[in-house]
Amino acid sequence: MIKGKTAVIIGAQWGDEGKGKIVDVLSENFSIVARYAGGHNAGHTVIIGGKKFILQLVPCGVLRDGCCSVIGNGVVLDPMAFLKEVGTLRDAGVKVDGNLFVSNRAHVILPYHRMIELAAENAPGRVKIGTTSRGIGPAYEDKMGRRGLRVADLLDLKLLRKHIENACREKNMIAHALFNSEPLDPEKMYHEYAAIAGKIAPFVRDTATFLHNALKRGESIVFEGAQGTMLDIDHGTYPFVTSSSATSGGAVIGTGVAPTAITSVIGVTKAYCTRVGEGPFPSEIHDKQGEELRARGNEYGAVTGRPRRCGWLDLPLLRYSAAINGVSWWVVTKLDVLDELDEVPVCVGYKIDGKATDEPPAQGCGYDSIECIYRKLPGWRTSTEGITEISKLPARAKEYLKFLEDETGAQVGMVSTGPGREQTMLVDSFNAEMESLTGRKTRLTATP
């Protein structure tokens, strides 16, 4: 019998909504934080001891005493990136031993995945996705092609050698034939990975069983989404997507917990919209206002440093996101970035060929014919910095949030106005729901 309660935290847009901070704030009361998709293409910015950390693979729960972190089977793990991150955390005095676990079924990213991705992205005639060049897509391709290496296999050195030899033979031939790439040396690769297998081993577990047992004991789990709904391999703006299930359903497949074990889904959305990389973006701003939002919101990719494209809040997109994920609550981040605007345009509907629609096109090129219908809401022109209660927000900021709720059918449970834990406002009913999941109220402790 499952006694424990769970919440999934997903990005409602194209990633970078600020999920890291939200998971960090909420993980105070959850026993376990579990990642279920993506790899070190994600970048969750968290501040520890006044120092900025960009967590790419390790779930944010690692920063909370008494909270365990799990990297689920749905994640693709670059062992070198993982060990580097673990090293940085250890150096900063963060505990990672005995509280951080990696699924034995997660797939491993190897150097040929990066080689193929880099070559393919730059090859003539290919659709450029603008990936993070971390080998994520090719690693998932191997997983689905049933020729991947899983973490359990990485620890089995005989199998590892055979796998690397076979894979390198195949990948070197393909990369040379298609992209004229220099071949990778399998012997060198084997020795590099065999040398670190022992360092990965202490973290490895059957994490699905670990999570089941925790739920049976009545412990609470928060699933930390990576990327965002519109980057989901099935539901996003294909082919300009990542290669995993970034939506809430991914939490089930990517960790091995049952769908019936999901209690609540929390959708994180910026008060506006951003996207990195190529692909459709209906509410993108192409003039000076876009640059101003980028400057005010410091909109540069956490992983690649690329400038993010900026746009207005897109309500048809959020309605879609709410439906696909089953969003029960919104967390609205970066509200302060809009503080100085006289009026705030919001995309309230799409028109395609003159007809109103809420249905996102199945084809990437279908987005070209979207005409956004905008409504301008009055700006609040007051700083929201330092406000810690939603009731104390300027009236027009509250109206903006209410408009979002009315137009999407889900309630705003939390609002964030900066990177610190204390720059967060909680709605009482949301906090009550979190209390019903974890047995405790969330306190907004100051950033240590």
Ligand code: IMP
């Ligand atoms: P990939 O995940 O590296 O294959 O990149 C595919 C697309 O997803 C590219 O447009 C990336 O910019 C985007 N992407 C991947 N991870 C993130 C993220 O964490 N935040 C925002 N965009 C991302």
